[in-house]
Amino acid sequence: MFQALISALLSLAGIGVVLAVALAVTIWRAFFTRLASVPGPAIARFTDLWYAYRIYRGSFEKDNVRLHQKYGPVVRYGVNRFSIADPQAASIIYGPASKFTKSSWYQTWGTPSSHAWSLFSDQDAKRHASNRRQYQNTYSMSSLVHYESYVDECAHLFCQRLSEMVAGTDWSRPLDMGHWLQCYAFDVIGMITYSKRIGFLDFGEDVGDVMRNLGDHLAYASVVGVYPLMHPILFRVRNWLAGSRGKGRQFIVNFTQECMAAHQATPKAQVMVPGKNYGKGEEQGQTMDFLSKFVQKHSQDPAVFTTYHVLSGCVSNMVAGSDTTSISLSAILYHVLHNPGVLTKLRGEVDQHCPQNKASPHITFAQSQGMPYLQAVIKEALRMHPATGLPLERVVPEGGATISGVFFPEGAIVGINSWVEHNNKAIFGDDTDRFNPDRWLQKDKERIGAMNRHWMPFGLGSRTCIGRHISMLEMCKLVPRLVRDYDMELCNMGQWQTKDHWFVKPENFKVLVRPRLVGDGP
Numbered sequence: 458m459f460q461a462l463i464s465a466l467l468s469l470a471g472i473g474v475v476l477a478v479a480l481a482v483t484i485w486r487a488f489f490t491r492l493a494s495v496p497g498p499a500i501a502r503f504t505d506l507w508y509a510y511r512i513y514r515g516s517f518e519k520d521n522v523r524l525h526q527k528y529g530p531v532v533r534y535g536v537n538r539f540s541i542a543d544p545q546a547a548s549i550i551y552g553p554a555s556k557f558t559k560s561s562w563y564q565t566w567g568t569p570s571s572h573a574w575s576l577f578s579d580q581d582a583k584r585h586a587s588n589r590r591q592y593q594n595t596y597s598m599s600s601l602v603h604y605e606s607y608v609d610e611c612a613h614l615f616c617q618r619l620s621e622m623v624a625g626t627d628w629s630r631p632l633d634m635g636h637w638l639q640c641y642a643f644d645v646i647g648m649i650t651y652s653k654r655i656g657f658l659d660f661g662e663d664v665g666d667v668m669r670n671l672g673d674h675l676a677y678a679s680v681v682g683v684y685p686l687m688h689p690i691l692f693r694v695r696n697w698l699a700g701s702r703g704k705g706r707q708f709i710v711n712f713t714q715e716c717m718a719a720h721q722a723t724p725k726a727q728v729m730v731p732g733k734n735y736g737k738g739e740e741q742g743q744t745m746d747f748l749s750k751f752v753q754k755h756s757q758d759p760a761v762f763t764t765y766h767v768l769s770g771c772v773s774n775m776v777a778g779s780d781t782t783s784i785s786l787s788a789i790l791y792h793v794l795h796n797p798g799v800l801t802k803l804r805g806e807v808d809q810h811c812p813q814n815k816a817s818p819h820i821t822f823a824q825s826q827g828m829p830y831l832q833a834v835i836k837e838a839l840r841m842h843p844a845t846g847l848p849l850e851r852v853v854p855e856g857g858a859t860i861s862g863v864f865f866p867e868g869a870i871v872g873i874n875s876w877v878e879h880n881n882k883a884i885f886g887d888d889t890d891r892f893n894p895d896r897w898l899q900k901d902k903e904r905i906g907a908m909n910r911h912w913m914p915f916g917l918g919s920r921t922c923i924g925r926h927i928s929m930l931e932m933c934k935l936v937p938r939l940v941r942d943y944d945m946e947l948c949n950m951g952q953w954q955t956k957d958h959w960f961v962k963p964e965n966f967k968v969l970v971r972p973r974l975v976g977d978g979p
């Protein structure tokens with residue numbers, strides 16, 4: 458009895474000591490370290506819960522811009538987390554010579570095991586560089602132009618579905634354009650990865666619950682990433698509760714494995730695109746999808762390109778390749794429809810370069826590259842609404858770093874949010890709030906060079922988006938086609954609602970659509 462009492466008192470004393478030490482460390486960090494003078498919300502000095510809560514609320518891209526408007530170029534948003542808005546910062550943090558690595562926030566984007574790396578979440582810079590080299594070729598622009606027919610097929614089906622849905626409705630039926638654009642982007646990824654549409658465009662719905670689980674993964678990983686120590690437990694508990702198919706990321710991994718098994722079991726789909734003239738050596742049957750390329754790489758060198766590389770490459774496509782592109786496509790359409798002057802100019806350019814032709818409705822990537830206004834519209838929309846909306850966090854390397862006049866010791870987490878960078882008037886001009894594609898067409902080449910260096914919808918440096926050429930191909934082909942062949946009107950002319958769980962996704966992007974008759978003005 459007496460012994461039990463002593464041991465209980467000792468345990469209590471132990472807990473008390475741990476709490477006291479934690480409190481002392483928190484107070485010391487908040488008030489007595491070099492970084493104590495960095496301004497920000499008072500509560501963020503003491504706990505990262507403020508940041509986790511703000512992510513959960515889903516509008517951190519706006520919060521982040523406001524923080525800098527209130528506190529200046531360097532802002533604290535967590536105990537050891539700092540957001541930077543300074544033109545000099547990007548090259549220090551993400552530039553070619555940078556030794557900054559990804560922060561622990563990225564851990565929740567992978568499966569909790571030190572061996573189960575993913576290209577996006579890997580914090581080990583050496584391993585990442587070696588793995589990235591393995592994939593780089595497959596994602597290069599020169600490889601991707603061979604996939605045009607895959608994109609054409611999905612663009613064709615997308616337009617067919619639009620026409621079917623609005624046939625005879627005379628503007629009366631609003632379409633959930635955000636959803637349909639995600640169907641398009643997901644089916645393109647299916648075609649490129651497995652030579653097979655997953656079927657979103659065919660059914661118009663969330664085939665196999667994939668979109669819902671992707672959304673679940675984003676919400677989970679973005680919030681729990683602030684406290685990654687919880688990830689190994691939460692990941693297992695969530696999946697155990699969900700049953701055999703798993704939840705969030707694990708569900709996507711399982712779904713990917715099913716797609717891979719189906720691909721390996723049947724010969725590659727041979728779908729010919731209506732209206733497309735296939736040139737010599739360009740037949741769709743000759744284009745190798747990503748999975749076939751990965752499998753070939755594996756059989757050539759199984760020790761270097763392992764079966765895990767094959768799976769991980771396909772999972773990356775599924776997780777990173779649909780929301781990002783559909784959000785960017787939504788942003789382009791939203792801003793174009795909000796600005797009738799831009800629509801008129803864009804349509805004029807498209808009509809001139811590729812007039813309507815029912816026999817051959819596709820717009821080639823090469824044609825899209827010959828339309829400077831289209832390129833400026835895409836760039837400006839991705840400036841106004843980059844798909845990712847949280848700081849791209851990096852850890853300050855050994856020796857520390859001075860950024861925007863503040864010395865950050867080794868281990869501090871610093872990051873730039875593309876929403877903040879794209880809002881910087883010193884880089885993009887005084888009218889950053891205005892959708893103005895012409896800013897990319899001005900004569901001042903130096904200014905354009907600076908804007909290009911700070912345009913970061915696809916990130917910057919060694920961790921820049923490996924899939925950006927895929928999405929550019931998708932956007933460059935679909936946008937001019939929609940503008941040329943359809944009249945569209947926004948249903949809610951006010952601001953749209955978005956949710957930022959890493960990807961800043963529109964929630965109510967409703968559009969009225971009507972096929973455009975040849976010769977119609979916008």
Ligand code: HEM
Nearest residue numbers: 576577774777778781782785844915916920922923924928
């Ligand atoms: C408009 C579309 C897209 C946008 C805006 C976008 C955005 C980004 C950004 C900002 C990053 C860097 C994140 C960071 O530094 O923390 C990134 C990385 C990545 N993206 Fe994309 N992405 C897009 C499309 C795609 C597609 C289509 C794929 C694959 C098919 C893809 C796969 C990846 C992968 C694997 C990474 C990690 C690369 C690495 O760390 O080496 N993305 N993306």
